[in-house]
Amino acid sequence: MDFDETDYIQQIKKLLNDLDNKDQRIFKIKFSNAFRKPLDIETRFLVNKYKVIKFSDLYNKRIDYATNSIQSKRYFYTNFIFNLAGLIPSIGTYISLITLVTDFSQYQVTQSDFRHLRKTLNFLPKPAKKYHKLRNLVLIPNIEQLSLEEKLYLSFVIRLIEEKYLSQTAILIIEPIDNVTDITIANKGIVYKFDLNNYTQILHDKKIYSLTHVSRVVLNSIGIDYIDKVNQILNGEKTEDSYEAVMTQIIREMIENSKPQNSDDLKRFITLCSFLFESFTINDISEAVNLEKNPLNCGLDDAMKTNIICKEKHIQKYLFLEEKIRQYFQDSSYIFEANLYTNIYNYLQKTYPKNYADIALLSGVLLSDENEILSNYLIAFYQEDMTMPGYKLNAIRSYIKKSNDFEIILRLHDAYSEEPQNLMNYREDCLKLLSHIDGSGLNNFAKAAAISYPARVLYEIHSDFAELEAVEETYLKYINKIVDFASVDTRIYKYVLDYISFTTAIENNSTITTVVQRLVTLLNTIEPAEVTSGQYVKFMRMGNAVYPSDPKQALMMTQKAFNSKQKPIEQALSGINYGVSLCLNARYREAVEILSNNDLRTDVINTISADNNLLLAQYFNGKFDAYKTLTGYTRLLKIIKKVDNSDAIIVKNNYLALCIVLEKKKNSQLEQSIVKSADNYHIFFYQINLLTEAFLQHDLARFEKIKNAITVPKLLIGYKSFINKRNDFLATNFDKNMTYPELDNSLYNWSITNYPDKSMLFYSHPIILGCIERWFE
CATH class of the missing domain: 1.25.40 (Serine Threonine Protein Phosphatase 5, Tetratricopeptide repeat)
Incomplete structure (x- = not known):
C-alpha cells in the first residue's frame, strides 16, 4: 500500500493505530530515509497500546531457555506435567512444528525455541482458528541491522504467527525502501510504503513544500527536517541545481551556524571522524587528531554543535547524524597527507583487530592497495558472515562478487550451507579456486581463509586422497604463516579449528599429527574470554578429534562444551559430539539420555x-x-x-x-x-x-x-x-x-x-x- 497524501505524519499515526484491526499480523513499513526520524518517534508511542518486544531482545534471550537435560531431572518432570496440561507441544506436535517451519525457512529449530516463545509471546501448542486480540508487538526498527542468523530466526517467528501458534502477536518490520529483502520474508503480510518519490508536495511543520528530484535525493540523505533549508537553497538564483551543490551548502551552513572559531579546521576535524568506524570513541578521535600534523583549533564539542555528529544513547560513543553525511565527508575534496590514511587504518586494525567487517569497509576508503582491500573483505566474510548486520554483509558480498578469481568463495559457502546434498557438483569450483590462491596478492590471513572453503567441500564429498593431501599441504603452509607460537594472536582461533577439522581426513602422516598436537597445545593456552563463546565451544566439542587416543580427555572437552551456556544450534552440535564421547567410553545409558533430546535434531x-x-x-x-x-x-x-x-x-x-x-x-x-x-x-x-x-x-x-x-x-x-x-x-x-x-x-x-x-x-x-x-x- 503506497501513501502519496501530503500529511505524512498523520499517515504514519493512522497506520500504527490500526494494526489490531487487520486480518494480517505481519506488517512491513518500507520508507525513504527522509522519513526515518518521524517513524522512529511515532513507533515509540506503541508501548502505550501493546507489549512491545524489540526483536533483538527476543533473539538474544533464546539462550536462557536452552535446557541441558542431563543437568536437571526436575526439568524432565516439569516438561512431563506441561505436556499433560497441553502447555507445550507434545513430541508429535513438536516434530510437526519442526517440519512446518523448516519447510519454510532455514532456521534450525529446537524445542527450547518453543519454551522461550511460550513464556514471551504466549505460544500455543495447537494453532488458533483465528487471531486473538493483539497484545504483543515484535518491533524491528531497521531490518538492515539484522544479521543472517537473526533473519533466519525472524522467518521462523513469522511462520508461527501466520499459522496462528502466536495468535496474540504481530510483527512490525521497518525497512529502507531500497533494501533487498530475503526471499523468506519478502512478500509476507501487509506492506506500507512511505516513498518520497511518490510525493510532489508534502506538509511539514504546517507548510506545504513542492518537491523536485534534487530535493528528494538530498532529503533522503539528511532527513525531512531539512526540507525548509533545502527549499531555500534550491530557490536561490546562484545555486547549481545538483545534489553535490545542495549538500555542500547545507553542510557549510550547519558548520557556520555553530559559529566555530575556524570553519576549515572544523570541517577537517569532522572529515577525520568520518575515517573512523560508524560508532567511535573519544580515544579514536584523539588518535585521528594526533595523526594530523596540522593543528586543529576545534574539538568534539564544536562538531556536536553542528548536529552533524551526535552522541549515542546510554554509551560514550559518537556517530554521524546520517550515514550519507559521513560518506559525504569521506568523499570530501579535502586532501590530507598520504600517510595519514594509512596511519588511521593501522590504528583501527591494531585497536580493534576483531572488528573485521568495519575494517574491511573502511579499508576501501583509506587504502589504495586492491589486494589488501580484497583481503580484508575475505577475512570479514570468513569470520563474521553469520553475525554481521545485513547491510554490511551485502556490501562485503557485493565487493567479493566483483573479483573474477574469488567470487567462487561465495558459491562454495552458499552450497555448503544450503545444498549439502549437491556438493559433488562443486568439485571443479574447488579446484579452480585452489589454483588461484597461491599466486594471488592476498595476505596470508586471507589465503588461509580462502582455502577453507574448498577444503570443507572436498572433505565432505570424500575427495581423492591425493587431492586432499595436496590441499592439506597448501593449507598448512598458510597456517604456519599466520600462527606465531611465541606470541599468540587470538585471531587465528577459527583458522586453526578449521584446519584441525580438515586434517582428520588425512591418514598416516606423522608430521600432521605433530603439527595438530602443537596447535591444540597452543589453543589450550588461550583464555576462553579472549575468543568468542562460539569459537571456544567449537574447540571443546572437537575433543574426539583433537584427542583421538585419549577418550577420557576427549569426554572432558565435549562435556564442557555441552554444559556451557550457548545458542541452541551450538548446544545441538555439542550434544551430538558429547553423546559420541559417552559411547566411546561405553557409557551408553547416559548417551541414550543425551541423544534422545529432540533439541539436537535441528536439520536433516x-x-x-x-x-x-x-x-x-x-x-x-x-x-x-x-x-x-x-x-x-x-x-x-x-x-x-x-x-x-x-x-x-x-x-x-x-x-x-x-x-x-x-x-x-x-x-x-x-x-x-x-x-x-x-x-x-x-x-x-x-x-x-x-x-x-x-x-x-x-x-x-x-x-x-x-x-x-x-x-x-x-x-x-x-x-x-x-x-x-x-x-x-x-x-x-x-x-x-x-x-x-x-x-x-x-x-x-x-x-x-x-x-x-x-x-x-x-x-x-x-x-x-x-x-x-x-x-x-
Whole structure:
C-alpha cells in the first residue's frame, strides 16, 4: 500500500493505530530515509497500546531457555506435567512444528525455541482458528541491522504467527525502501510504503513544500527536517541545481551556524571522524587528531554543535547524524597527507583487530592497495558472515562478487550451507579456486581463509586422497604463516579449528599429527574470554578429534562444551559430539539420555548424526535388539539418499553390520558404493565387520585375506594395538565355531580381563559401528 497524501505524519499515526484491526499480523513499513526520524518517534508511542518486544531482545534471550537435560531431572518432570496440561507441544506436535517451519525457512529449530516463545509471546501448542486480540508487538526498527542468523530466526517467528501458534502477536518490520529483502520474508503480510518519490508536495511543520528530484535525493540523505533549508537553497538564483551543490551548502551552513572559531579546521576535524568506524570513541578521535600534523583549533564539542555528529544513547560513543553525511565527508575534496590514511587504518586494525567487517569497509576508503582491500573483505566474510548486520554483509558480498578469481568463495559457502546434498557438483569450483590462491596478492590471513572453503567441500564429498593431501599441504603452509607460537594472536582461533577439522581426513602422516598436537597445545593456552563463546565451544566439542587416543580427555572437552551456556544450534552440535564421547567410553545409558533430546535434531544433517549415534547407543546398551536397530537404520537409509556425504557412508556401514549380526543378505549396491567412494577410515569399518562375517561363516581363507588388509585409520590410532590384538583373538578362536552371542560374550570377557578400566569396550563387540560428529559447523 503506497501513501502519496501530503500529511505524512498523520499517515504514519493512522497506520500504527490500526494494526489490531487487520486480518494480517505481519506488517512491513518500507520508507525513504527522509522519513526515518518521524517513524522512529511515532513507533515509540506503541508501548502505550501493546507489549512491545524489540526483536533483538527476543533473539538474544533464546539462550536462557536452552535446557541441558542431563543437568536437571526436575526439568524432565516439569516438561512431563506441561505436556499433560497441553502447555507445550507434545513430541508429535513438536516434530510437526519442526517440519512446518523448516519447510519454510532455514532456521534450525529446537524445542527450547518453543519454551522461550511460550513464556514471551504466549505460544500455543495447537494453532488458533483465528487471531486473538493483539497484545504483543515484535518491533524491528531497521531490518538492515539484522544479521543472517537473526533473519533466519525472524522467518521462523513469522511462520508461527501466520499459522496462528502466536495468535496474540504481530510483527512490525521497518525497512529502507531500497533494501533487498530475503526471499523468506519478502512478500509476507501487509506492506506500507512511505516513498518520497511518490510525493510532489508534502506538509511539514504546517507548510506545504513542492518537491523536485534534487530535493528528494538530498532529503533522503539528511532527513525531512531539512526540507525548509533545502527549499531555500534550491530557490536561490546562484545555486547549481545538483545534489553535490545542495549538500555542500547545507553542510557549510550547519558548520557556520555553530559559529566555530575556524570553519576549515572544523570541517577537517569532522572529515577525520568520518575515517573512523560508524560508532567511535573519544580515544579514536584523539588518535585521528594526533595523526594530523596540522593543528586543529576545534574539538568534539564544536562538531556536536553542528548536529552533524551526535552522541549515542546510554554509551560514550559518537556517530554521524546520517550515514550519507559521513560518506559525504569521506568523499570530501579535502586532501590530507598520504600517510595519514594509512596511519588511521593501522590504528583501527591494531585497536580493534576483531572488528573485521568495519575494517574491511573502511579499508576501501583509506587504502589504495586492491589486494589488501580484497583481503580484508575475505577475512570479514570468513569470520563474521553469520553475525554481521545485513547491510554490511551485502556490501562485503557485493565487493567479493566483483573479483573474477574469488567470487567462487561465495558459491562454495552458499552450497555448503544450503545444498549439502549437491556438493559433488562443486568439485571443479574447488579446484579452480585452489589454483588461484597461491599466486594471488592476498595476505596470508586471507589465503588461509580462502582455502577453507574448498577444503570443507572436498572433505565432505570424500575427495581423492591425493587431492586432499595436496590441499592439506597448501593449507598448512598458510597456517604456519599466520600462527606465531611465541606470541599468540587470538585471531587465528577459527583458522586453526578449521584446519584441525580438515586434517582428520588425512591418514598416516606423522608430521600432521605433530603439527595438530602443537596447535591444540597452543589453543589450550588461550583464555576462553579472549575468543568468542562460539569459537571456544567449537574447540571443546572437537575433543574426539583433537584427542583421538585419549577418550577420557576427549569426554572432558565435549562435556564442557555441552554444559556451557550457548545458542541452541551450538548446544545441538555439542550434544551430538558429547553423546559420541559417552559411547566411546561405553557409557551408553547416559548417551541414550543425551541423544534422545529432540533439541539436537535441528536439520536433516544433525538428525542423521543424532539418530545414528542414538541407535548404536541403544543397541550396545541392550535397549534395542538387532532387529529393532536394523529397522532404525533402514529408516536412516531413506533419509541419506538426499545427502551424499561421508555421514551417509557411516550409516551404510552400520546398516550392513547389523545385517551380519542377523545373518541377512546384504545389499550389494550399498557395499559397492562404500568401496567405490570411501576413504581409509570408512573402509576400516567395512573390513572389520567383514572379518567378523568371515569368522561366523567359518571361511578361513577370506578371514585371513581381510585380516591382512585391515589398516587402522588415524582417528583410531590410539586403539591400534587393541584392535590388532582383538583380531588375533578372533584368529586364535577361529576353530571354535562360535555363534554371534557366544563371540560377543567371549570378546567382552577377553576385553575386561586385559583392559579392566573398560577403556576398550566400545571396540570389543564383534561388529564395530561408526559414530557421526559435527566439527566444521
